[in-house]
Amino acid sequence: MLAKPIITLGRIGIDWKGLGYLTSIVSVFFLGAIAWPKPDDPAWHLPALIVGMATSVIGMGFRYKAHLDQQREIRKAKAEAEARPH
Numbered sequence: 346m347l348a349k350p351i352i353t354l355g356r357i358g359i360d361w362k363g364l365g366y367l368t369s370i371v372s373v374f375f376l377g378a379i380a381w382p383k384p385d386d387p388a389w390h391l392p393a394l395i396v397g398m399a400t401s402v403i404g405m406g407f408r409y410k411a412h413l414d415q416q417r418e419i420r421k422a423k424a425e426a427e428a429r430p431h
Contacts, residue, residue, distance in 0.1 A: 366409045370402050
């Protein structure tokens with residue numbers, strides 16, 4: 346009898362952190378729509394709003410990539426630990 350299964354199914358589930366980042370990105374656009382400058386607002390409001398929205402979305406993308414990298418490292422460490430003789 347084998348001590349370890351030959352085939353294992355990957356963990357199937359919701360990536361709650363990814364869903365949270367996606368929700369935050371959507372909220373940036375809703376808030377940006379509300380804050381969109383009116384015709385009588387100063388000219389610098391529109392570029393400032395766009396840059397602020399873009400940096401927020403990019404920052405969330407960076408954090409999500411770091412999350413994926415961390416999960417990959419955890420899976421790698423678990424696989425290495427399981428491969429070591431006991």
